[in-house]
Amino acid sequence: MTPTLRFVLCGSVDDGKSTLLGRILQDTRQVFADEMERVAEDSRRYGTRGDAADLALLVDGLQDEREQGITIDVAYRAFETPRRRFIVADAPGHEQYTCNMATGASTAHLAVVMTDARKGILPQTARHTRIVAMLGVRHIVLAVNKMDLVDWDRDRFEPIAAQYWAEVARIGVTKVQAIPVSALTGGNLTRPAAESPWHNGPTLLEHLETVDAERPADRQPFRMPVQYVNRPNPDFRGYCGRVAAGTVSPGDQVLVSPAGTPAEVESIVVWGGERQQAARGDSVTLTLQPQVDVSRGDVIVAAGEPLEVADQFQARIVWMGDEPLTVGRPYRMKLHTQEVGATVTRIRHRVGVSDGAELAAAHLKLNDLGVINLATTRPVPFAPFDESRALGGFILIDRATNATAGAGTITFPLMRAANLSWQAFDIDRAVRAQMKRQRARCLWLTGLSASGKSTVANLLERRLVSGGRHTYLLDGDNLRHGLNRDLGFTEADRVENIRRVAEVARLMVDAGLIVIASFISPFRSEREFARSLFEPGDFMEIFVDASVEVCARRDPKGLYARALNGEIRNFTGVSSPYERPVNPDVHLDTEKLSPDQCVKLVVRRMEDVV
Amino acid sequence: MKRYPWLSALESEAIEIMREGIAVAARPVMLYSIGKDSSVLLHLARKAFWPAPPPMPLLHVDTTWKFREMIAFRDRVAAEAGVRLIVHTNREGVDAGITPFTHGSACFTEAMKTVALRQALDAGRYDIVFVGARRDEEKSRAKERIFSLRSPTHQWDPKAQRPEPWNLYNTHLQTGESLRVSPLSNWTEADVWRYIAAEEIPIVPLYYAAERPVVKRDGLWIMVDDDRMPLEPGEAPRMRRVRFRTLGCYPLTAAIESDAATLAAIIAETIATDHSEREGRLIDHDDEASMERKKREGYF
Incomplete structure (x- = not known):
């Protein structure tokens, strides 16, 4: 039995979660006298119970929460009883704070789902249940609260419990304990309620103290994602990580995934010595013999039990970003200790909150649940989430804002990556670039229509070619007539347009060319994606800057006039946003600089970055 | 452990x-x-x-x-x-x-x-x-x-x-x-x-109870650690057996009366206390x- 039980309190707003937690803390004597004094003071100021102490104020720790009387973010509280130690996450009930609730649920062994005896199972009750189940929680307590307000009526409690059992059975949760409680009176929380002699089950605390909620760890093969390579001197290379599954001892045969390199565990190094075994949950440092190549993001696994490696997955996801999830948009994916580029290739469906229906969806919005297909930019070692929380859970990070945009769980790989490593050819881009006596790279010009990109690109290419360089100019028009002619101007199509352009540019740089890419490329995340395809220094973002007013005045193709008339939809700068580069490698102000001056600036910058 | x-x-x-x-x-x-x-x-x-x-x-x-x-x-x-x-x-x-x-x-x-x-x-x-x-x-x-x-x-x-x-x-x-x-x-x-006890981690001796020169201000024991502390007229440091639950600036950190001079005694006192550790911090009380x-x- 795990010595610390982590549980999350969830359910709809006003079901009494914070009050219930405050009551448990008080009844198990976890609340200090000075804390209680503060609660009494706060209750008079913000409380909802007249002069009685509003126990929710024990845990609603933010000023805004106390003022509004709601829970906004998850609060964690550790407490002990003589039988067990607990960490409880008190999660917000409002739909708009669902992602905070998911944060609290992700680390929980058990969820206490609350519902109001007068209201029964609400859509938010069902949503929270679905999310905790998706995030790996297998044990649920249904706490039917406010029983004091329905006279502890058994005929109120039992239909709610029955309905809930039927619903959770459909999503694969089988370990449900239903308990009638009153957070206000404390009935069936830490002591049995005299009013409910018909309840034969345990009190809430009793159940929490005795439930065995951890997955069995035995007989799982050894897995340890490498977090950090410790190299204090040339003689020592230690691989630091936390054991995700199984056990390890010196002398064990292991493989380094994804490369599949075999090695033997030489020692388990701990402070001031070595130890003979480490098990799941232990943070350790391993040394291997021979000293093979291992980096952060690799996984050391038991020999004969290799991890699967793939670059396409089906996954469940709860969306946490303000910007909706868009097919084709590149994200960063963090999976165990590894970070890799990832693109959602398809939204299979959105999950209906209350009934689990599979709904067609073009986007996933904040707090939506969905099932997606995902492609990573290189094959990664993983395990399905149902086998391993540690190796199958991931987050997606927005490239432009760095926001944590989604939390996902890998269901299964769509295509197993047959080759575990890329084919390495003898002739590489360095050789090809050397033959041309140049440094291959991509010069990416971004800016509004009519900002001067084509003029600068054209002059720049002429300058480079006259200096003996081998170049190629990619621009919106020449690609949209061919490779990208199937794409329109919706946001999704623009994302795909830039993705293809970036991939083509990468191939050409690999061929040893200096590629000039001239595209409006209005979205920061797409430009960041393009940059991510190149080695550091091989990609230069060149911001061709002129205000919308100036561009509209220049308007060589008459496009601004038509856009302003409403004849062209999604026109950047008029009816679609342009996200200015934050830190471009070169910033060209074409309102002040001549095309010739612009080109000189770019060439000088190219000489600086060798 | x-x-x-x-x-x-x-x-x-x-x-x-x-x-x-x-x-x-x-x-x-x-x-x-x-x-x-x-x-x-x-x-x-x-x-x-x-x-x-x-x-x-x-x-x-x-x-x-x-x-x-x-x-x-x-x-x-x-x-x-x-x-x-x-x-x-x-x-x-x-x-x-x-x-x-x-x-x-x-x-x-x-x-x-x-x-x-x-x-x-x-x-x-x-x-x-x-x-x-x-x-x-x-x-x-x-x-x-x-x-x-x-x-x-x-x-x-x-x-x-x-x-x-x-x-x-x-x-x-x-x-x-x-x-x-x-x-x-x-x-x-x-x-x-x-954890400090299990790992034998060194800590500042002020955490252990000892006789120390203190004055009582607003009901809290403040230690007179050097001569920069201005004393009220008639106020004189007294020797008291005290220790600190948290450490900060000496004029802003109140001591508690205690006999806990070992880790075991501190742990017993920590578990038995009904006051939070920040109580001894004057800055936390400044406002809501x-x-x-x-x-x-x-x-x-």
């Missing part, structure tokens, strides 16, 4: 968090306050990166009003751990003559701790800042993420915290932003003491939600 089986799990979790921070950090630093939590944090850093010394410097914001025993302890411990110690004091504050007696605790704390910390962080351009904060210390800390984002002006926005599922910490930063990383988030005060406000302003 056999008696408290969760301590090894807390230790492994803290080490995992530290390694995750160091793996991505360009300019890491550890805020070192010399207190018991800092002692545990430094001990964990030594364990996490052994046989290398901790790969980050310690940063101590010295208000010039710390207990003398704290400063002596700080210098000895840093040398022993083989880590670089950076000490920063707000010189403008000193030159302006700001003291807790002349300017009040709120103004003093703002100038000599909050502003001083911002100065030190700006000077070091640190991206990953390890701190010894625990969620059980205070209600707004109970809400904070383990990897907690700070704006370029070191502000915390409690309403825009990044979701933090599982142990997948998002460490991406825009220019000037930083992360406060709290490896002890899930520890309680009792856990800290039990003072901690949250201080954090929004960049106090850790």
Whole structure:
């Protein structure tokens, strides 16, 4: 039995979660006298119970929460009883704070789902249940609260419990304990309620103290994602990580995934010595013999039990970003200790909150649940989430804002990556670039229509070619007539347009060319994606800057006039946003600089970055 | 750690968090306050990166009003751990003559701790800042993420915290932003003491009960640590058997009467007490939600 039980309190707003937690803390004597004094003071100021102490104020720790009387973010509280130690996450009930609730649920062994005896199972009750189940929680307590307000009526409690059992059975949760409680009176929380002699089950605390909620760890093969390579001197290379599954001892045969390199565990190094075994949950440092190549993001696994490696997955996801999830948009994916580029290739469906229906969806919005297909930019070692929380859970990070945009769980790989490593050819881009006596790279010009990109690109290419360089100019028009002619101007199509352009540019740089890419490329995340395809220094973002007013005045193709008339939809700068580069490698102000001056600036910058 | 089986799990979790921070950090630093939590944090850093010394410097914001025993302890411990110690004091504050007696605790704390910390962080351009904060210390800390984002002006926005599922910490930063990383988030005060006992971690002797010169102010015992403390007419330091639950600036940190002179006695007292440890901190009482406000302003 795990010595610390982590549980999350969830359910709809006003079901009494914070009050219930405050009551448990008080009844198990976890609340200090000075804390209680503060609660009494706060209750008079913000409380909802007249002069009685509003126990929710024990845990609603933010000023805004106390003022509004709601829970906004998850609060964690550790407490002990003589039988067990607990960490409880008190999660917000409002739909708009669902992602905070998911944060609290992700680390929980058990969820206490609350519902109001007068209201029964609400859509938010069902949503929270679905999310905790998706995030790996297998044990649920249904706490039917406010029983004091329905006279502890058994005929109120039992239909709610029955309905809930039927619903959770459909999503694969089988370990449900239903308990009638009153957070206000404390009935069936830490002591049995005299009013409910018909309840034969345990009190809430009793159940929490005795439930065995951890997955069995035995007989799982050894897995340890490498977090950090410790190299204090040339003689020592230690691989630091936390054991995700199984056990390890010196002398064990292991493989380094994804490369599949075999090695033997030489020692388990701990402070001031070595130890003979480490098990799941232990943070350790391993040394291997021979000293093979291992980096952060690799996984050391038991020999004969290799991890699967793939670059396409089906996954469940709860969306946490303000910007909706868009097919084709590149994200960063963090999976165990590894970070890799990832693109959602398809939204299979959105999950209906209350009934689990599979709904067609073009986007996933904040707090939506969905099932997606995902492609990573290189094959990664993983395990399905149902086998391993540690190796199958991931987050997606927005490239432009760095926001944590989604939390996902890998269901299964769509295509197993047959080759575990890329084919390495003898002739590489360095050789090809050397033959041309140049440094291959991509010069990416971004800016509004009519900002001067084509003029600068054209002059720049002429300058480079006259200096003996081998170049190629990619621009919106020449690609949209061919490779990208199937794409329109919706946001999704623009994302795909830039993705293809970036991939083509990468191939050409690999061929040893200096590629000039001239595209409006209005979205920061797409430009960041393009940059991510190149080695550091091989990609230069060149911001061709002129205000919308100036561009509209220049308007060589008459496009601004038509856009302003409403004849062209999604026109950047008029009816679609342009996200200015934050830190471009070169910033060209074409309102002040001549095309010739612009080109000189770019060439000088190219000489600086060798 | 056999008696408290969760301590090894807390230790492994803290080490995992530290390694995750160091793996991505360009300019890491550890805020070192010399207190018991800092002692545990430094001990964990030594364990996490052994046989290398901790790969980050310690940063101590010295208000010039710390207990003398704290400063002596700080210098000895840093040398022993083989880590670089950076000490920063707000010189403008000193030159302006700001003291807790002349300017009040709120103004003093703002100038000599909050502003001083911002100065030190700006000077070091640190991206990953390890701190010894625990969620059980205070209600707004109970809400904070383990990897907690700070704006370029070191502000915390409690309403825009990044979701933090599982142990997948998002460490991406825009220019000037930083992360406060709290490896002890899930520890309680009792856990800290039990761990100190189990690992025999050295701590400042002020935590143990001893006869010390104190005066009673507003019902709290304040230790007279040096002759800068102005005494009221007729007020004279008395010798009392006291100890400290938390350590800070001596004029702002109240002692409690106690006979606990061993770790076992401290642990017994910690579990039996019905008062929170921050009670001895004068700054927390200044106003409602003072901690949250201080954090929004960049106090850790």
